[in-house]
Amino acid sequence: MIRRRILLGSALAVPVLATPALAQSKPVTLVVPFAPGGPTDLIGRRLAMALHDALGQTVLVENRGGAGGNVGAEFVMRAPADGSTILFGTSGPLAINKMLFPNQPYDPVRDFAPISPIGRIPNVLTVNASVAARNVQELIALGKRGERLSFGSSGNGASSHLAGALFNRMAGTSFEHIPYRGTGPALNDLLAGHIAMVFTDVLTALPHVRDGRLRALGVTTEARSSVLPDVPTVAEQGLPGYDASVFFGLVVPVATPAPARETLRAATETVLKQPELRRWLEQQGMQLAPDFTPAALTALMAEETARWGVVIRETGARAD
Template sequence: MHKSRPFPFRHLAWAFAAAAVAGSASAENYPDKPIRMVVAFAPAGGTDIVARLVAPRMAELLGQSVVVENRAGAGGVIGTENVAKAAPDGYTTLMATMGNLAVNPYLYSMRVDVQRDLKPVSKVVEVQFALLVHPSVPAKTLREFIDLAKSRPGHLTYSSSGIGGGPHLAGELFDSLAGTKLTHVPYKGSGQSLSDLIGGQVSASFDSLLQALPYVRDGRLRALAILGSERSPLLPDVPTVAEAGVPGYEFTNWYGLVAPAGTPQPVVEKLNGAVRQVLGQPDIRKKLEDMGARVVGDTPDAFASFIGAENKKWEKVIRAAKITAQ
């Protein structure tokens, strides 16, 4: 009968030490090839705009290209799943939104768990939204818009980037608190949604100032109210929805960078440092603020806590409004 031999713990210790050294060396040399920054929506939308501002400056700091790749479809699910299933080596990231990380889990049957399978890097910006109307809509104030909507329920339409996206949720929340019944017209991306609003195919949109502000300034769109808790310094004469007669209404969208779960912490920290340095650059900060964004740049842990709180908030809204993906 053979006696069992003692496990060679010194060999195990050596293996762990070797792995730690290799991991450290890998993080130290990171990045040594281009990094993919996935945008889970079509080009020209708010997420795409932020990604294409941040990516080139991150590339300068990291010494490797940061390539923005649009992987649109299923309200952002396709791009999100693509990143969650990618190798956790720091070479695939996602410029995510509230929709990707806090809404879609309650609308779609996703093949990943965003809080388990993605690693937060940093919240990038918070973006102010506004209730925008085409100039042909006979309403110059929010009160006139509400009265018009109530006089003909379902007649006024509003566009969005897709079912369950930020603009859609903003519209559902508005209907609920204002007592209106607007008709939702979902598009495949915010670029198409905004284009048809400018063209007059729809009456209104609850959209980001990030992309809509130039059209408000040149008169092709009219801003009736700001959706957040404070007025925008870019449109100081436009009241908030709450100020204009819908108490309790508040909506703000946000964008942040995430990576696949399991990405080494030193790599996450290097990405976080690059994001925060980019956001600290005066010209980038000014460009974002001029488009209606509030620059953030926080720690991975702070962003993770924020994502958890947002999931609780929007799960309640979605369940109450009975929103389902189609």
């Protein structure tokens, strides 16, 4: 577990909101349920800085990684329900994990109250430059001709695994899944040509696409990515409805009083409408949510649970 103080003096000029509904005697803690250094941690820290300015209170970031985000989520579930502990959740702990971990110790709907969705970050289907496919349809054709191609992921049950499983299901291909212990090892084997493809986040893929070692075939959201605007989506290349992005949202323990939840919601909406933060998030590949209400996050969690439930049941996917 790593805990750091978000310093005063953020570059974001955000009006301070009155916060009588939050306990002034202790800081607000934003729990990132993954290790430091990854995209979720980076975005969580920038968001915490902005919330500090909006709330006029100290905001701490606490990394509690493990079990695909479940360790951090369980920690927040058991935290005092006073608005002082927030989970910066993703698709895994907020929707998908309960179908991958038979003994998950919490239920995201029963045990959390939604504050706000943040947005989505797409993965991008990337292939080694030696693969004889320039677009998604050519890749599908290779698979249907019997080419033995494999896709790597950061582990069983990870978004990069499920993205490939969904692709196989919709395209009628049977690309072999090779799980790794993290994105780094999978990417190294992709660069070395040991595997054919990886579904990874756009920022991780970008430098390797630019230097020509990898080829980006398709973005996994329904809309193109601002980071890779010239790369078409998988959906527009013959697989309509394909969407394998990672969503982000804020939740608190379910018993958190309504005034505290409203204070956090209002602060979140305030900062997410600031042009400077919006630009920064978009530079990280984030596609911001069109609606920052708790109801929007509730609907998103239900939609993702239903959609991935079908894929998980049909493929038998399980977490490591």
